[in-house]
Every structure is written in structure tokens, then in C-alpha cells.
Amino acid sequence: MRDPRINFRSRELAAVLAFLVPGAGHYYQGRKLKAGIFFSGILTLFFGGMALADWQPVYSRVVYSTRPNSAVQIDTKEASYGSNFSLGYAAQAAVGLPALPAMLQQMRFSNDGGVVNTLTTDIASRFSGVVRLNDRYLPVSGQLSLSPGPIGTAQGAFAGSTTDGTSFRIEVAGAVRMGREVFGSPHRFFMLTGINGAEIQGQEVLELQGSIDRSFPNWYQAPRDNEELDRLHNKLSHLFDIGAVFTWIAGLLNVMAIWDAYEGPAYGFGDEEPEDEDNTKSGTRKRPASMEQTVTKD
């Protein structure tokens, strides 16, 4: 039974507000202490979990890759391969607005055309990967700057260093191939083939293959594949799981907070007198005198 001392205002609106932003429904009802508890507690748990898991524990779908090295280059539309709803997201979604970008990213991911073979805008990004020389692959990292060239090609410069610390700067031009635009990884597959005229350590550079940065709006809460999850576990170990659990629990706690905004506290106001033997037998609970008066007046 709802306690008459609580002003619920519009309970439906309060529940919707409580879903969208933890504590907002209670603030609307004037229950400011509870609003503060839910807002700070639930959002601290949610964003604390996000930070622990490198801001990547929230995603609505997982794609199951079967081909080697497909994690960074899924080259077909989503409908072409199997993907499963992430059960964890069912809990995370209850946090409301902070977890809703995953739904938007799901739509963007589904409409994404896959691998990009044409550069339409300039790229200036970190690059990490390998260069293919005549007789070997050489691990390198550095800054890549490219502009669109004739159809399917790009041209620009790569300034980087090898693992032994040797710095170099080469002019590159060739056919470009990049991983899909929207994907749940900050690393985007990148490949430049058919390079001519560039040299490192006296050998001709034939190809660049590795990853560039994917912009934050294109990876945050976006669907990813099992290989990306493996990479996260490899990088973060148990912290990724702990962070994910934090975000799940934050969502589940907000379910209770939403119900509290709609129906009031589950055990009562908190000033009820302890049950005596008679009350226990009859199954009734004594209300405080202040509440009895309120009920009588109504």
C-alpha cells in the first residue's frame, strides 16, 4: 500500500523520469534525499564500471567471427553473419539514458556497409602495425596522414619508428582498405597496398597493414565481435568482468528505484512500530500515530 505521506505526483511520469536518469523521478516527487542516493549511487556504479572496463562493457550485440583476423575488418553487412543479443545489456539498459547509445549504435552498425575501400576525407591518425618489405614484415608505429586520391586510392605520408627506435618518414600512395566505420573497438583496421617508391632500411615498402584510431562516436557502446572481447580480456583481465558486473548491477538497482518512484518504499515509511504477537497472528502491521491521523482525515 502506498504511504499517504508521500506525494507521488504523477506516478507514471515519475517512473519514466526515474528510468531515464536515476533519481530524476524522485527529484520530481520532491524526495530529494532519495534522488541524491539513486543518482550518485547508481551512476557512480555505472560509470565506475565503464572506467574499469576501458569504457567498453556496454554493447547490445556480439557478432561471432569465424574467419581469422576478422575482428577488425568485418566486411559484410550484419545480416550476413550470426550475432546474439548481449544478455548483460538487458540489465544495463535499465540505467536509462547512459546506456541508450548502444541502441543507436546497433542501428548504425546494422546500416553500415562493411569494409571501406574508398577514402572520402583526409585522415590524420596514429598507426600501429607492420610494413611489408621485400623479404619480411617490420613492426612500426607512428603518425599517418592521408588524402583521397583517384578512386580507391589514397596518398600522403607516414612518420613513424620501428621497434628498435629507428625513425623514418616516407611518402606513401596506394589502394586503401579500412574496417567498417561503426564497430565496438577504438582500433580500426587499415591497409594500404601497392605502395611504390618508398624505402625503409634500404628496402622497398610494399604494404602497410595495421590499425588506425576509430573516432569515439563510432566505437562507444557499438556492437563488437568475440575477437574484440578476447582482446579486451587479454588487455584488462578480470577488470573487464568486474567493470561489466558493476554496470549490470547499476541497471538492476535502478529497476528497484523505478519501482520505488512508482509505488513507494517496499517495507513502508520506516517509522512503523515493530509487530507484536497479535499483529503477527492477524497478519496486520501497526502504523504510526501520525499516519493514522492522516488516514482518518482523508
Added chain:
Amino acid sequence: MPRTMPALIYALPLTAIISVVYSATRYELPEKIFQSALSMFVKTVIALAILYGLLWYLSS
């Protein structure tokens, strides 16, 4: 044992937040909320410590 300690540390803030938020959904009075939350936190931490001690004993 030292390798597992850092992970266990995360149980403390998690338990604290769960206790406060859960208690806030059970009662309306601030003093009752915090009294209930403190009680729940202490009981949960003790239960976790006993469970951890038992598992540590069985695995040592």
C-alpha cells in the same frame, strides 16, 4: 593470495552502494535508510569474509 586482493577490494564500494540504494528502496525515513544500509553492509562484508576465508582454507 596477494594477487587476488586487489580484485576483492572492488567488493567494498560495490557492497556499500548496493546497501545504500537497496535500503533506500525499502524505506523512506533517512535515519531508517542509513541504519538499514549500515547493517546490510556489515553483514554482507562479514559473510563475504567468511566465504573468502573458507575458500582460501580449502585451496591452501
